[in-house]
Amino acid sequence: MINENYPDQPLLRVQNLEHSFAIGEENIHALRGVSFEAKIREVTAIVGPSGCGKSTLLYLLGLLDRPDAGEIMFGNKSVSQASDQVRTELRNKNLGFVFQFHFLIKELTACENVSMPLFKAGIERKEAHKRARSVLEKLGLGDKTERFANKLSGGEQQRVAIARAMINSPSLLLADEPTGNLDSENSKKVFQLLLRFAREENTAVILVTHNPEIADKCDRILRMKDGQIVRN
Amino acid sequence: MLMSLSGIIFGVSFFVITQAQTSGFQEYFIKTILGTNGAIRISDRFQDMEGTVRKLSQNGNNIYKFQDRESTKYVEGIDYPDKIRNALAAIPSVNGISEIFEDNAILLTKSKRQSIQFHGIKILNHLLASDLKAQIVQGSISNFLSDKMGIIIGNRIAERLNLKVNDRVNIVGKLENFQLRVSGIFESGISDIDKKRCYISLPTARSLSGKRFGGSIFQVGITAPEKAPQIAAQIQGTISHRAVSWQEREKVWLDVFKALRISSAITVSSILLLSGLGMFNVFAIMVIEKTRDISILRSIGFTRADISSVFLWQGVIVLFLGIIGGIICGVLGTYIVSKIPMKIRGILKSDSFVVNWDYTHYIWAILIASVFVGLATWIPARRAAKIEPAKIIRETL
Numbered sequence: 001m002i003n004e005n006y007p008d009q010p011l012l013r014v015q016n017l018e019h020s021f022a023i024g025e026e027n028i029h030a031l032r033g034v035s036f037e038a039k040i041r042e043v044t045a046i047v048g049p050s051g052c053g054k055s056t057l058l059y060l061l062g063l064l065d066r067p068d069a070g071e072i073m074f075g076n077k078s079v080s081q082a083s084d085q086v087r088t089e090l091r092n093k094n095l096g097f098v099f100q101f102h103f104l105i106k107e108l109t110a111c112e113n114v115s116m117p118l119f120k121a122g123i124e125r126k127e128a129h130k131r132a133r134s135v136l137e138k139l140g141l142g143d144k145t146e147r148f149a150n151k152l153s154g155g156e157q158q159r160v161a162i163a164r165a166m167i168n169s170p171s172l173l174l175a176d177e178p179t180g181n182l183d184s185e186n187s188k189k190v191f192q193l194l195l196r197f198a199r200e201e202n203t204a205v206i207l208v209t210h211n212p213e214i215a216d217k218c219d220r221i222l223r224m225k226d227g228q229i230v231r232n
Numbered sequence: 233m234l235m236s237l238s239g240i241i242f243g244v245s246f247f248v249i250t251q252a253q254t255s256g257f258q259e260y261f262i263k264t265i266l267g268t269n270g271a272i273r274i275s276d277r278f279q280d281m282e283g284t285v286r287k288l289s290q291n292g293n294n295i296y297k298f299q300d301r302e303s304t305k306y307v308e309g310i311d312y313p314d315k316i317r318n319a320l321a322a323i324p325s326v327n328g329i330s331e332i333f334e335d336n337a338i339l340l341t342k343s344k345r346q347s348i349q350f351h352g353i354k355i356l357n358h359l360l361a362s363d364l365k366a367q368i369v370q371g372s373i374s375n376f377l378s379d380k381m382g383i384i385i386g387n388r389i390a391e392r393l394n395l396k397v398n399d400r401v402n403i404v405g406k407l408e409n410f411q412l413r414v415s416g417i418f419e420s421g422i423s424d425i426d427k428k429r430c431y432i433s434l435p436t437a438r439s440l441s442g443k444r445f446g447g448s449i450f451q452v453g454i455t456a457p458e459k460a461p462q463i464a465a466q467i468q469g470t471i472s473h474r475a476v477s478w479q480e481r482e483k484v485w486l487d488v489f490k491a492l493r494i495s496s497a498i499t500v501s502s503i504l505l506l507s508g509l510g511m512f513n514v515f516a517i518m519v520i521e522k523t524r525d526i527s528i529l530r531s532i533g534f535t536r537a538d539i540s541s542v543f544l545w546q547g548v549i550v551l552f553l554g555i556i557g558g559i560i561c562g563v564l565g566t567y568i569v570s571k572i573p574m575k576i577r578g579i580l581k582s583d584s585f586v587v588n589w590d591y592t593h594y595i596w597a598i599l600i601a602s603v604f605v606g607l608a609t610w611i612p613a614r615r616a617a618k619i620e621p622a623k624i625i626r627e628t629l
Contacts, residue, residue, distance in 0.1 A: 021626075064620075065622035084536065088535045092532065092534075093533070099531075099625065103524070103625070105525050116532055117533055120532065120533045164532065
């Protein structure tokens with residue numbers, strides 16, 4: 001785990017991040033010099049209007065995309081221009097990602113979905129399933145481990161997605177509108193899970209949200225507008 | 233996918249069966265002509281005016297090349313058979329030498345006559361350079377050995393003249409005519425030979441044509457028939473007589489068999505090609521359908537290689553099952569085909585389909601199937617590995 005021994009040091013440092021991408025023939029300049037830091041046990045909310053670059057920033061932090069310019073540092077390690085292999089390994093061992101639409105593989109059970117990162121990390125099937133069941137039980141899904149993903153409710157699917165993101169005990173957990181499709185009760189449950197995970201597992205959590213109630217409960221809020229952080 | 237698997241099974245098995253058939257007939261044809269006319273025939277003497285046989289050296293190996301016949305003078309037949317025989321006997325790969333005196337004659341029975349080509353032979357020598365013993369269908373070699381005025385006739389001649397073993401028949405040559413007793417009837421399967429050729433003793437043949445010396449040819453058997461061209465060139469260079477290998481003699485038929493094998497291989501390979509195209513379609517659609525799942529896997533740490541290996545493994549499994557199934561069906565099909573009754577006479581003699589059990593047919597089938605399935609799997613797998621998760625997730629949202 002990155003920076004476990006230095007909790008006061010920032011886990012993540014982002015400096016002057018620039019990114020643009022094309023949609024059809026239109027070139028969208030999504031990020032314009034974004035800089036910030038995140039520490040372990042800290043929950044950071046990124047808020048802002050649609051199209052301001054929140055999700056793009058999250059994909060760059062999740063190493064799913066490469067910035068055009070700027071630097072992303074995990075601990076003391078620059079990863080923005082790291083090789084595909086290094087980035088993939090970091091994704092598996094140090095990063096957890098929760099998507100707005102949970103993104104589960106519907107042909108697999110809840111337990112199998114949660115086990116996937118462990119399979120990739122080389123853990124045996126039996127052990128991986130055991131750990132996955134344990135995490136699902138903690139999230140209140142102990143009786144639904146063998147249900148196929150598409151047979152679960154929206155809230156349950158999102159909790160399974162969180163379990164999948166947590167299973168490898170990542171240093172950084174990124175969540176893109178994790179409560180965006182949930183009712184208020186389920187939203188609270190999911191946020192409490194993320195908060196508890198950050199505190200108990202020494203993890204930095206960065207979440208994108210449109211929900212001001214959730215943002216207010218976070219340790220820090222980054223407000224974005226037109227690809228820039230306008231308030232930290 | 234099941235259709236593609238069936239296609240691979242059928243493709244591999246049909247490839248094996250058709251190759252077993254075509255090469256089976258080819259091998260049998262070669263066996264027949266080797267058993268009838270020998271591996272090498274030595275005939276006319278020639279005067280080498282410009283040294284037409286060249287000994288060349290390539291990578292330390294000696295090879296012999298017959299270069300130019302334009303300025304070469306031929307003299308019909310072999311003048312000194314004993315000397316030639318001694319020279320041939322010194323070549324290690326030669327295992328049979330038969331001196332033959334060939335000429336034409338007429339066979340007469342009470343009611344019919346037939347033009348024939350007689351071969352005057354020394355039977356014990358001839359048995360070493362041919363399969364005549366195995367080709368006897370009535371009578372025996374011992375009959376011929378014990379009767380100096382015996383004749384072995386082709387079965388088509390026997391049918392036409394209504395002759396049986398021990399029947400008497402008159403033979404009218406250029407100078408003499410004799411009454412001979414039928415010692416045996418042979419069937420080579422080559423209709424041209426079976427309806428024209430008769431074997432008589434060498435002295436009788438010479439007397440018939442009134443040619444006491446010279447004019448004969450040699451039929452030579454060798455231990456490794458596939459090396460006949462090299463050995464023929466070596467013989468020709470050594471004894472200055474025209475030596476023709478079976479490959480040169482039967483080039484037309486061998487080319488026909490080769491063309492048949494290639495054409496059947498191409499035809500049957502199209503089944504494998506279509507199966508490959510089917511698999512390609514299945515995988516290409518699968519990649520499109522699974523784009524979201526691939527993005528999920530990439531986002532949780534699966535590498536590009538992991539993603540492509542998912543598809544490649546599926547391809548390997550289908551290929552493996554297809555090959556195993558194809559080989560089993562190929563072996564069974566080849567066996568069944570070999571038992572189908574079919575009377576063939578003309579260029580060879582067979583009462584059923586002739587098949588050749590050759591492992592190279594299976595290797596070729598496996599290679600062709602592997603290439604087609606490999607390409608059909610590799611291209612979509614590569615495309616799957618190139619999927620950028622951020623782009624797909626952004627578009628999904």
